[in-house]
Amino acid sequence: MQDVLLQLGHGFMHLGTPTNALALVVGLVVGMLVAVLPGLTLVMGVVLALPFTYGMAVTPSIVLLTAMYLSGTYGGAFTSILFRIPGEPLDVPLLWDGYPMARQGQPAKALGWTLLAALIGGLITAVSAVALAVPFAKFALRFDAPEYFAILMFGLSGVVSLAGGSLAKALVSLCVGLLLASVGVDETYGADRFTFGVPMLKDGIEYLTVMVGAYGLGEVLTRMEQGFVTPPMDASRKLETRFPSWREIRELKGTIGRSSFIGVLCGIVPGAGATVGSFVAYGVEAQYGKNRGKLGTGIPEGIVAPQLASTATVGGHMVPLLALGIPGSGATAVILGAFLLHGVQPGPQIFQTSGDMVYTIFASMFAAVLGMCLLGYFAIKPLIWVLKLPEAVTSAFVALFCFVGAYSARNSVTDLWMIVAFGIVGYLFERFRFPIAPMVLGCILGPVAENAFMTSMIAYKNDWAIFFTRPISGVVMVMTLIALGFPLVRQFREAIRRDRVAAAPIGDLNHEVRP
Amino acid sequence: MPPRGARLRAALPYAAVLLGAVFLYFRAAEFAMMGREGNLGPAFWPRAVLLLLMIVCLLEMLRVAFFFRREPDEPIVPAAGPVPEEDDAPRLPALLAGGIVITVLYVPAMEMMGFFLATILYLAAFMWIGRYRRPIVVAVTSVLGTIAFVYVFMKVVYVSLPLGAGPFRQFSAWVLAALGVH
Numbered sequence: 001m002q003d004v005l006l007q008l009g010h011g012f013m014h015l016g017t018p019t020n021a022l023a024l025v026v027g028l029v030v031g032m033l034v035a036v037l038p039g040l041t042l043v044m045g046v047v048l049a050l051p052f053t054y055g056m057a058v059t060p061s062i063v064l065l066t067a068m069y070l071s072g073t074y075g076g077a078f079t080s081i082l083f084r085i086p087g088e089p090l091d092v093p094l095l096w097d098g099y100p101m102a103r104q105g106q107p108a109k110a111l112g113w114t115l116l117a118a119l120i121g122g123l124i125t126a127v128s129a130v131a132l133a134v135p136f137a138k139f140a141l142r143f144d145a146p147e148y149f150a151i152l153m154f155g156l157s158g159v160v161s162l163a164g165g166s167l168a169k170a171l172v173s174l175c176v177g178l179l180l181a182s183v184g185v186d187e188t189y190g191a192d193r194f195t196f197g198v199p200m201l202k203d204g205i206e207y208l209t210v211m212v213g214a215y216g217l218g219e220v221l222t223r224m225e226q227g228f229v230t231p232p233m234d235a236s237r238k239l240e241t242r243f244p245s246w247r248e249i250r251e252l253k254g255t256i257g258r259s260s261f262i263g264v265l266c267g268i269v270p271g272a273g274a275t276v277g278s279f280v281a282y283g284v285e286a287q288y289g290k291n292r293g294k295l296g297t298g299i300p301e302g303i304v305a306p307q308l309a310s311t312a313t314v315g316g317h318m319v320p321l322l323a324l325g326i327p328g329s330g331a332t333a334v335i336l337g338a339f340l341l342h343g344v345q346p347g348p349q350i351f352q353t354s355g356d357m358v359y360t361i362f363a364s365m366f367a368a369v370l371g372m373c374l375l376g377y378f379a380i381k382p383l384i385w386v387l388k389l390p391e392a393v394t395s396a397f398v399a400l401f402c403f404v405g406a407y408s409a410r411n412s413v414t415d416l417w418m419i420v421a422f423g424i425v426g427y428l429f430e431r432f433r434f435p436i437a438p439m440v441l442g443c444i445l446g447p448v449a450e451n452a453f454m455t456s457m458i459a460y461k462n463d464w465a466i467f468f469t470r471p472i473s474g475v476v477m478v479m480t481l482i483a484l485g486f487p488l489v490r491q492f493r494e495a496i497r498r499d500r501v502a503a504a505p506i507g508d509l510n511h512e513v514r515p
Numbered sequence: 516m517p518p519r520g521a522r523l524r525a526a527l528p529y530a531a532v533l534l535g536a537v538f539l540y541f542r543a544a545e546f547a548m549m550g551r552e553g554n555l556g557p558a559f560w561p562r563a564v565l566l567l568l569m570i571v572c573l574l575e576m577l578r579v580a581f582f583f584r585r586e587p588d589e590p591i592v593p594a595a596g597p598v599p600e601e602d603d604a605p606r607l608p609a610l611l612a613g614g615i616v617i618t619v620l621y622v623p624a625m626e627m628m629g630f631f632l633a634t635i636l637y638l639a640a641f642m643w644i645g646r647y648r649r650p651i652v653v654a655v656t657s658v659l660g661t662i663a664f665v666y667v668f669m670k671v672v673y674v675s676l677p678l679g680a681g682p683f684r685q686f687s688a689w690v691l692a693a694l695g696v697h
Contacts, residue, residue, distance in 0.1 A: 055672055168575045172532055175568040179539070182561045191546040191557040194539065217618070225611035228645050392645030393656060396638045399618065404664060408674045416622045424615065432528050450560045457555055 008130060011359030014059070015367060023060035024364055027067025028371045034068065035075030035091075042072040042090075042274075043330035043437075044215045048398065050208065050338060051405035058342035059357045063364040065338055066318070069331045070125075070365065071372040073274050073311045074118040078376075081110045081303075090275040090310045093282035097295065097302025104298050108242040113300045115241055115376055116249065117307035120256060121263055122369030124308075125315030128264045130362050132316075133351075136323035140348035145459060146466050149452035150473035150480065152445055155326040157483040160438050167487040169434045177442020178449075180205050187447070188454055200414045207337060207443040209406050209418035214436045215330070216402040217419060218426015220395045225427075228391040241377050244300065255301045256308060258284055263309035267316015273329035274310040281309030315365060322346050322358060326445070330437045333444055340444075341409070526579040533572035540565045613644040629679025629687035634661045662694065669696045 014020060027049075034045030046068050053061035076091035081098035094114070101110040143151070160170040183194045184204030195201040249256075259281040266277035285305040286295050295302050317332045325346040327333040339346050344354060351358055406419045429436050460466040468474045543558040543565070617640045624633040638657035647653060668674040669691065678687040691697070 051674075052672060168529075168571050168578075171571045172529075172568065175564050175571070176532075178564045179561060179568075182564070186546070186557040189546075189557040193546055193557060193561060194542065196542075221611060221614055221618075224614040224645060225606050225608065227605070227607045227610055228647075390647050392642045392647035395645060396641040397660060399641060400634065400638065400660070400664065403621070404668055404674070404676070407676070408668065408672065411675050413622065413626055413677070416625070420619055420622060423618065427611075434528075453560065454555065462553075462555065 004130060004134065007355060007359040008363055010356060011361075011363030012367075014356060014360040015063070015363045019057070019060045020063050020360060020364070023056070023064040024067050024367055024371065027064040028071045028368060028375055031068035031071035032075035032372070032375060035072040036079055041215070041219065042069065043334065044219060044398070045072060046331050046334045047211050047215050048401040048405055050212075050334060050341075051401075051408040053338055054341065054408055058339065058344050058354075059360050061338050061342060062335060062357070062361050065331075065335050066314075066361060066364060067368040067371070069335070070122060070311070070314050070368045071375070072331075073314060074114070074122075074307070074372050074376060077114040077118070077307060078111070081114065082107060090273075090278045090306070093278050093306035094303060096282070097298050097300075100296070100298030101300075101303065102298075106298075108240040109244065110298075110303060111241040111376075112243045113303040114307050115373055116244060117259075117304040118311050118376070119369065119373050121260065121308040121311030122314075122372070123366070124260045124264065125267070125312045126362065126365040126369060127315075128267075128312075129315035129318045129365060132268070132319045133323050133358070133362075136319055137348040137351050140324050142472065143348070144470075145452045145455040146470050146473040147476070149449060149456055150467055150476035151324055151326060152449040152452060154476050154480045154483065155320070155328065156438070156441060156445060156449070157480045160484065166433070167484070167491070169432075170438050173429065173434050173436065174438035174442045177210070177439035178446040180210060180439070181207070181443050181446025182450070187451065205418065205443070206406075206409060206415060207440070208341075208409050209415050210422050210443045211334060211337065211440050212402045212406050213419040213422025214426030214429065214439065216405075216426075217399055217423025218430055218436070220399045220402070221423060221427040222430045223391065223395055228395060248300070252300060252304055255285060255289060255304050258288070259305045259308040260312055263312025264316045266309065267313035267328070268319055269316075269328065273317065273331075274313045277313040278306035278310040281305040318361075318365070322350060322361075323348060325448070327441065330440060333437075333441050336444060522579050526576050529572040529575045529579075533569055533576070536565045536568045536572065540569070610644060610646070614641070617641060617644065625677050625679075627680055628683045630676035631661060631665055631687050631690050632679070632683060634664065665690070665696065666694055670694070 015024065030045065030049060031042075034042060046065055049065060049068060053064060056064075073090060077094055077098065080091040080095040081102050084095055084099045098110045098114065101107070101113075156174060160167065160174050179194070181204075183201055185191070185195075185202055186193050192202060262281045262284060263277045266273065266280060282295075282302065282305050285301050286292050289295065289301050289305075291299055291301055313329075317328045320326045320328055321332045321336060323346075325336065327336045336346065344350070344357075402419055402423070403416055406415045407413075409415065426436060428434075429439070456466060457463075466473075467477050540562060543562050546557050617637060621633060621637045624636065627633075628636075635657045638660055639653050642653045642656070665676065669676055678684045678691075
């Protein structure tokens, strides 16, 4: 414990260097801007910031992206509460009570509750990241290739099962990502795979182009097809934040406790990111909250629960990312990409080999929480200014960022063609409602998973049962099967429920669906 | 049972993916023989993924054919609180087609004309096609935005953006000199 605190102290000292401090501030501001703009998702914003980190050292790069991630979970609250426009999907539950409270003449109070929830969620997430990462890493030191393969399968299955409603679509997306990762010269045997004689495919497909193309350009094309319908906002509204009293905060201690737990848990479980955390916390409040009957009418519980939980997921996500090298969400996949671009492989050894960097990142999380709250309190008015820009203009620059970002990685025009191709793929995924996250994660984790699988097969003489007979990998593989089976069971139950509703007489139906 | 057209539309993406997967599975034979004795070889992993892909597509096509119902596309989260308004914006395929065409043309244009000129044209065309029709704002935003990009990426981040060919290359060099980028 003392050692951890000492290292954290060193982390704060490293954070004080001009480069790291500047990266933190820039990350906070850009994260807020991204979250405020309805056309830009948080993951897209982190992806677009990636090229700026090429010339930086690894620590400020990760500090910048993590600060963006953290403040991005908070910035969208302003547009949700004031304009009823969720900047991010995770802000949707927030507007159910935030907007009514603002309409009741209490926008400052609604923003105050949001700020408080972000502050508590942020501090809890930073503490949980520091407390859980080292035990996680120590445990992971016992892992061999089969355990790694099992963990990777669990991570991928979590993302697949929680990415969207259709398991089939998520599996298709994941397989496409795994196949994209297998293009190029195979590392083990040196064989050309799916290169079709095209020289540029021998180097493989950069996951960066897949990420930037599918998330960034794909989203831009989707919005273009919709005609850029989001109108510029009247951002001249008075913006004030008023903190709730100590007595009011104490009345919400149950909500705070429940949402904190849900947030951290959703962060650690792969696939269950900030959006799921936000919805689940609101749902739990609707079922178990003291004022559950009043939810949706503009009560503080409906603001605190989703905001606190979504911010609290960030630290949870950082734990498996740093300790195991497994990203649990789109944003952490990009952060993993940044690590790899700088030649750093996160995993259990990272605490020994790059302890200073890890604790600087942890320290930056504490500083980012305070920074984002200060920004939200004092500087939100200039940040909201971006809402005045027409969507066609911002989207044009987002597309440009995608191109320049992909080109910057290798100065290769080939990557520009890849961006166009994956932009169209991303649009088609959006159009046919296939989730993009499994494809991106498959692309990043595919080579690692294949390597762990092949190493296991070589070491254990092609014995498939090894993944199930070793204690740790066996448990994780069973968890993987449960994670994959969960949506099937849910869909089956949903189908039975729908059949019952369809078969019920009209009188019964009215009774059943009564709000 | 929903009409045949709806079922066909639902099955189409899976049929396309299935065809692609079958094609790749057989193409994998080209490198399947490169494995050493007793090892699984380089084709094992992609073929396993392709098999999974084919099974998923086949099952989905069967589901659509015999047990079709609307897929639950909403995220797996508790249905709590009021349901947000549906995004009922109409789709405008002409806009999308225009966007894709200028985006595809942007890449060869950048190689030929260089980043500076091609980007000014791309930004202006994008905003115009995106139905933002204020010519002076479009022109000024495109030029100033491009200058900002050139300055930040070439002067600050040291990215060597394309200069173009022939006379365009000379023009790009002149612009860079004017911006103090060497």
